[in-house]
Amino acid sequence: MTLQFSKTKFVDYGLLYLLLAISGMPFFYGDVVMVGVFGLVMLTFVWRREGLHRFYFFILFAFLTLILLHSLRFDHLPLNTYIGLLVKISLGYFVVTILKEKFTGYYVDIICVLSIASFFFFIPIFLSPSFGDFFSSIALPAPQDGGGRGSLIFYHMNLIRPGGLYRNCGPFWEPGAFGGFLLIALMFNLARTNSLKNRQSII
Numbered sequence: 001m002t003l004q005f006s007k008t009k010f011v012d013y014g015l016l017y018l019l020l021a022i023s024g025m026p027f028f029y030g031d032v033v034m035v036g037v038f039g040l041v042m043l044t045f046v047w048r049r050e051g052l053h054r055f056y057f058f059i060l061f062a063f064l065t066l067i068l069l070h071s072l073r074f075d076h077l078p079l080n081t082y083i084g085l086l087v088k089i090s091l092g093y094f095v096v097t098i099l100k101e102k103f104t105g106y107y108v109d110i111i112c113v114l115s116i117a118s119f120f121f122f123i124p125i126f127l128s129p130s131f132g133d134f135f136s137s138i139a140l141p142a143p144q145d146g147g148g149r150g151s152l153i154f155y156h157m158n159l160i161r162p163g164g165l166y167r168n169c170g171p172f173w174e175p176g177a178f179g180g181f182l183l184i185a186l187m188f189n190l191a192r193t194n195s196l197k198n199r200q201s202i203i
Helices: 002-024 031-047 054-074 079-127 129-138 175-193
Strands: none
Touching: 002 031, 002 079, 002 175, 031 079, 054 079, 079 129, 079 175
């Protein structure tokens, strides 16, 4: 029984991590990855006999309405972009439905681990740009990254220094995006613990 729970928990964390990955980690960009993640999430969704709720169709209808209005206003219909966004919205819904009340706690755990991992890259690069050159030399190519920057999986090599100050982007495409994911984690953790002084919030 414990082994089964362990496998389920591993899958749950994996699904949420993959959702975060395709939402903002350049290393996981690309249609093939998105289709693979969508298939895995849908398989889990069906295997656990989760059902579609009316709220899901309301979300899709609202988003399709916004797409239509946007396209009419700007006379532009980037179909691939809209399909990708619909897939990501659907993935978010399916993962939340699978995890239920565990979603917020697992989200905080994952962001906390990513934050700790980012310190091992951010602090050396912050202290000396030469570390950035070294990490870049061993980084893997990040698909669809127009700047040609590489990825260390848990850290994205975005070495831009506005005003001469290097900022921590974690595994996401830029520091502001990482800040957004961190802020959501802080809000979830505050709702769960009613405190910002616990270990995870401090990290």
